[in-house]
Amino acid sequence: xxxxxxxxxxxxxxxxxxxxxxxxxxxxxxxxxxxxxxxxxxxxxxxxxxxxxxxxxxxxxxxxxxxxxxxxxxxxxxxxxxxxxxxxxxxxxxxxxxxxxxxxxxxxxxxxxxxxxxxxxxxxxxxxxxxxxxxxxxxxxxxxxxxxxxxxxxxxxxxxxxxxxxxxxxxxxxxxxxxxxxxxxxxxxxxxxxxxxxxxxxxxxxxxxxxxxxxxxxxxxxxxxxxxxxxxxxxxxxxxxxxxxxxxxxxxxxxxxxxxxxxxxxxxxxxxxxxxxxxxxxxxxxxxxxxxxxxxxxxxxxxxxxxxxxxxxxxxxxxxxxxxxxxxxxxxxxxxxxxxxxxxxxxxxxxxxxxxxxxxxxxxxxxxxxxxxxxxxxxxxxxxxxxxxxxxxxxxxxxxxxxxxxxxxxxxxxxxxxxxxxxxxxxxxxxxxxxxxxxxxxxxxxxxxxxxxxxxxxxxxxxxxxxxxxxx
Amino acid sequence: xxxxxxxxxxxxxxxxxxxxxxxxxxxxxxxxxxxxxxxxxxxxxxxxxxxxxxxxxxxxxxxxxxxxxxxxxxxxxxxxxxxxxxxxxxxxxxxxxxxxxxxxxxxxxxxxxxxxxxxxxxxxxxxxxxxxxxxxxxxxxxxxxxxxxxxxxxxxxxxxxxxxxxxxxxxxxxxxxxxxxxxxxxxxxxxxxxxxxxxxxxxxxxxxxxxxxxxxxxxxxxxxxxxxxxxxxxxxxxxxxxxxxxxxxxxxxxxxxxxxxxxxxxxxxxxxxxxxxxxxxxxxxxxxxxxxxxxxxxxxxxxxxxxxxxxxxxxxxxxxxxxxxxxxxxxxxxxxxxxxxxxxxxxxxxxxxxxxxxxxxxxxxxxxxxxxxxxxx
Numbered sequence: 001x002x003x004x005x006x007x008x009x010x011x012x013x014x015x016x017x018x019x020x021x022x023x024x025x026x027x028x029x030x031x032x033x034x035x036x037x038x039x040x041x042x043x044x045x046x047x048x049x050x051x052x053x054x055x056x057x058x059x060x061x062x063x064x065x066x067x068x069x070x071x072x073x074x075x076x077x078x079x080x081x082x083x084x085x086x087x088x089x090x091x092x093x094x095x096x097x098x099x100x101x102x103x104x105x106x107x108x109x110x111x112x113x114x115x116x117x118x119x120x121x122x123x124x125x126x127x128x129x130x131x132x133x134x135x136x137x138x139x140x141x142x143x144x145x146x147x148x149x150x151x152x153x154x155x156x157x158x159x160x161x162x163x164x165x166x167x168x169x170x171x172x173x174x175x176x177x178x179x180x181x182x183x184x185x186x187x188x189x190x191x192x193x194x195x196x197x198x199x200x201x202x203x204x205x206x207x208x209x210x211x212x213x214x215x216x217x218x219x220x221x222x223x224x225x226x227x228x229x230x231x232x233x234x235x236x237x238x239x240x241x242x243x244x245x246x247x248x249x250x251x252x253x254x255x256x257x258x259x260x261x262x263x264x265x266x267x268x269x270x271x272x273x274x275x276x277x278x279x280x281x282x283x284x285x286x287x288x289x290x291x292x293x294x295x296x297x298x299x300x301x302x303x304x305x306x307x308x309x310x311x312x313x314x315x316x317x318x319x320x321x322x323x324x325x326x327x328x329x330x331x332x333x334x335x336x337x338x339x340x341x342x343x344x345x346x347x348x349x350x351x352x353x354x355x356x357x358x359x360x361x362x363x364x365x366x367x368x369x370x371x372x373x374x375x376x377x378x379x380x381x382x383x384x385x386x387x388x389x390x391x392x393x394x395x396x397x398x399x400x401x402x403x404x405x406x407x408x409x410x411x412x413x414x415x416x417x418x419x420x421x422x423x424x425x426x427x428x429x430x431x432x433x434x435x436x437x438x439x440x441x442x443x444x445x446x447x448x449x450x451x452x453x454x455x456x457x458x459x460x461x462x463x464x465x466x467x468x469x470x471x472x
Numbered sequence: 473x474x475x476x477x478x479x480x481x482x483x484x485x486x487x488x489x490x491x492x493x494x495x496x497x498x499x500x501x502x503x504x505x506x507x508x509x510x511x512x513x514x515x516x517x518x519x520x521x522x523x524x525x526x527x528x529x530x531x532x533x534x535x536x537x538x539x540x541x542x543x544x545x546x547x548x549x550x551x552x553x554x555x556x557x558x559x560x561x562x563x564x565x566x567x568x569x570x571x572x573x574x575x576x577x578x579x580x581x582x583x584x585x586x587x588x589x590x591x592x593x594x595x596x597x598x599x600x601x602x603x604x605x606x607x608x609x610x611x612x613x614x615x616x617x618x619x620x621x622x623x624x625x626x627x628x629x630x631x632x633x634x635x636x637x638x639x640x641x642x643x644x645x646x647x648x649x650x651x652x653x654x655x656x657x658x659x660x661x662x663x664x665x666x667x668x669x670x671x672x673x674x675x676x677x678x679x680x681x682x683x684x685x686x687x688x689x690x691x692x693x694x695x696x697x698x699x700x701x702x703x704x705x706x707x708x709x710x711x712x713x714x715x716x717x718x719x720x721x722x723x724x725x726x727x728x729x730x731x732x733x734x735x736x737x738x739x740x741x742x743x744x745x746x747x748x749x750x751x752x753x754x755x756x757x758x759x760x761x762x763x764x765x766x767x768x769x770x771x772x773x774x775x776x777x778x779x780x781x782x783x784x785x786x787x788x789x790x791x792x793x794x795x796x797x798x799x800x801x802x803x804x805x806x807x808x809x810x811x812x813x814x815x816x817x818x819x820x821x822x823x824x825x826x827x828x829x830x831x832x833x834x835x836x837x838x839x840x841x842x843x844x845x846x847x848x849x
Contacts, residue, residue, distance in 0.1 A: 261671075263695060263720065270744075270753040273775055273821050274720045278696055280656050280670070281757070281820040282525070282572065283631065286588050286611060288824060291544065291570055 012093060014077075014085045015068035027081045033067045047075045067269040508816075508834060510794035514557035516813075516835035521545045524815035524833055526573045527804040529553075534580035537806050538562065538597075539813060541835060542571025548585045548595065553811065557837055565595045565602050572612060575626070578619045584626055586615035592628050594640055605640040608632050614667075616660035618679055627683070629655030629667055637683055647683060651675070661702040661712040664729070668697035668717060676729060686729075692739055695721035701761040703768060703784070716770055716784070718758030724772055726784050738787070743774030757821055760802045764844045766809040771844070773800035775821040779814050781840075786847040798831060805840075812840035 011026040012019045015034045020026040031043040035050045039058045044050040047065050054060045064073035078084045261278035275284055285291060504515055520543030530538040537553040547566050551559040568589030575584045583595045584605065592606035592615050606612065610632035618625050618637070625637045625646060631654040636645040653669035664686075665677040672691040677683050691697065698718050703726075705713035714728035714737075725739040745754040756775035763770045769790060773779045777796035782789050796816040803814040817833035818826065 270755055272695070272721055272755045272757075274696075274757055275820070275823050278670075280654075280696065280698070282588075282611075282613070283654070284823075285544070285820040286570065291588065 011082050014079050014089060015065055015072050017069060017072075017093075023081045030079070030081070034065045036066065038066060046078050046080055048078055051075045504834075508797050508832070509836065510796065511836065511838065513836035513838040514559070516541075516551055516553075516559045516837060518549070518551075518561045519815075519833050519835050520547060520549060520817075522570075522829070522833065523817035523819065524801055524835060525571055527802050527813055527815060527835070528574045528576055528583075529804050529806040529811070529813070530580045531576050531578050532807045533578060537811065538580075539804070539806075539835075539837075540574050540576070540583050541815065542567075542574045542585060542587075543817075543833070544570040546570060546587070548574055548583065550583070550597065553806070553837065557839070559837070563597065563600055565593070565600075567591070567593060569611065573615045575615045575617050577617050578624075584615045584617060586612035586628060588612075590630070590632075592626065592638075606636065606638045606645070607643075608634065608636065610654075613655050614658040616658060616665070618660055618662060618665075618683075620662055620679055622681065627658070627660060627665060629658045631655065633669075635667060635677075649677075649683065649685065652688075656697050657700045659700050659702045659715065661704060664702060664712040666700055666702060666715045668700045670696070672697055674717065689727065691717070692725035692727055692737065693717060693719040693721070693723055695719040695723070698757055699760050701763050701770065703763045703770065706768075716761045716763070718761050718772060720757035722755040722758065722774065724758055724761060724782075740782070740787070742772050742780055742782075742789075743776045743778065745776065756799075757819070759800060759819055762803050762805050764805055764809050764840075765807060766841075767844045767846055769844045769846050771803055771805070771812060771840075773803045773814055775799040775819055777816065779803060779812075781844050783846045788847050790845075790847065791843050796834075798833075809844070810839060810841050812838045812844075814838070 010019050010021065011023040013026055013030055013034075015030065018029070020029060031045065035044040035046060036042070037044065037050060037053055037058070039054065039060065042053065044053055050065075051062045054062050062075055065075050077086070262276050263272055263274055263278050275281070277284070509515060516539070520541060522543050522545035524541050524543050526542040528540055530536070530540075538550055539553050539559070540548055540550045542548045546569060547564050548571050549564045550562045552562050553559050565585065567585055567587035568591065570588045571585055572588055573586040575586075576582070577584070577594075581596065581598055583597065584592055585595060585602070586592045586606075588611035590608050590611055591604050592612050593602040594605045595602040606615070606626065606628045608628065608630035610630050612628050612630045614627075614629040616627045618627055623639075625639050627635065627637050629635050629651070633651045633654055635649040635651055635655060635658075637647040637649075638645050651667065651669050652673045652675075653671045655667055655669055657668040659666055660679070663678055663680040665679055665683065667675050667677070668691075669675070672693065672695075674689040674691050674697065676686045676689060678686040696719055698720050700715050700717045702712045702715045704710045712729075714726065714731075717725045717727060719725075722743040723739050723741050726737060728736050731737050743756040743758055745756075754776070758772050758774050760773045761770055768785075769781060769783045771779055771781050777799050779793045779800055780789060781791040798816050799819040799821055800814050801817050801819045803812065805812055813835060815833065815835045818828070818831070820827065
């Protein structure tokens, strides 16, 4: 920038809010972007001019100015360079500019709360593009919107652009951490001390200083309403560029808590190739009927929802019934009740019986009858694929076909066998082993056996003994 | 390290749906139209019948290169990849639902497969058997093998908003960490793990001693997190220093865990079309990011059907590919950085209307070592 004192305000485009060094450039921009006929590419001089041209020459009506922000695309308003801009918009721009200047002077050290908020009056004014510390739009140029051939980062990746406002958060966090970096805490040697203390391991990668969340991050992550992923957060992240700014569109969603969040772009000249709802592509796809199927071993062809149940599946319903039976036969009535609750939900649910079975178990473990864990988790090792259960039933009953397939794993599994029950710490040492009746109920099905067999066999000593090597 | 007898007899190539014998000869099939392979890369034989969701190359612990790919057709396929670009179908396993992620055990003998059927199975390649090793309440989106000095386990992230760690011998997780939202992407480079979830949460974990949350980071991106990859300092060697995060809005953020200065962290735009046609610029999702294991440069693949190579230190783009006929859904580097694999298949970015089950899915292999050399600053 040559001159210290430029004109009061630098020229900016009313249609898209971009700033320019020079009015000439501004006009060139307007002609190329906003007053260009999309049919014959003729550059007109004003918006109304363009509209008339299209009507007369191409017999086509234009109702909005191309590449303009949604609230600024009125074709009737005659703007040429900086002339013709309604006063109100002028003033508003001034305010925003003032806010930005104040902001940029503090660089990355400050939160941008008040600035962004002041710059979001209603949704009529999309927040100005985040201003890097330099301020002038020049360096921002390549970053903001399609500017001529908008090659995705040809050559240098361009200015950091909108990072600085984010750096407000990161800068703060990096600051204190930087201080402590050079003096790592007198080494809690990793692994020996329970890291739950205030000192995380002293690797330089994870400076010991401030644990966990950054100040900004903390407030950010927690209360973030799920509905506005694209919404520029209240605590001061100005949106990156006009192109990707989504703030105004986020706001209307605010009232509808139920509505799934949407991915929105404000920019008039770009669109995100993504379904509207802000769920991942995989989630959307997995919800399609063609992928809603019971887990089965059948190969490629079987895409239609659950036509032919695989062999495993056939076995499971009978097994579930047996499980229920076992529950009834349990000594503990409460345990039975739990089991019922747990088991019953599965048949009701979609396919994954055993996986489903397990589903219930973990939460139950912590809350109520630990005995559940036994059966439930044993249910988890259903498909005969698990080696652990395999070895167990081997003891109980020899006729375990499913086991055969996993023979190779046995050797590895055997040492772990004893550890398997160990995996269920919450299990009471005492004698509450409900499914004792189960083994009989489940002939030939390896699934239940292992867990079931475990309790009667192990009992208390099991727990204390060969636990799986935990994190040490 | 386990020496594995990858005998031909062990695997039955005919398990692959199509013809029993694998293609011999050169990677380029004569029936592949030039438009489907504009980069003229090696085509992997017998690709999956539905979109490829995830791919992984075998670790350095085994001499040959094997590639596994998980697909929406519920299968995980394994190919041997030879020096000349030729691929040989080796084996295949079927899960109960679409396969969301695959991960190799560090000894190269097992592959972990995470599926939408809410389970993770371990596929022992030697015996060609699989067994369940993890369970969630919702589809499992990510699985990673963690090899720590004091423990080994798999880390699974699921849409049930939990991150679980499993000793594969046990039916119960050894640890469960609750996530603020559904897990969308994750990466592990010991001792660091990073998880990106729905609603733009971003959490870093340290895995030393015991996995625990290190910090939650305010997302540098304004749009849905889609993929994340950890990078190490010193150009691929050294300790993990930060990660690259990709969103659905054609943008990648480079984030250092400890930034020497705030300027170190930055974002860049990628996978966007030129704003020419009708002034509209199409912004595509970044489907996958992977760092070159040797050079430390990175590759991104997007819904626009292109892959790009970038040097994050020089902040430059190294290469942009031609557009494929369909989006590129995932990519992978071989352990020595010689081969870049990318899968061309529909990623649902335009909804179900644009899904054409008849369109063939491709996996291409590219010799990439030189292309990914960093630009000297």
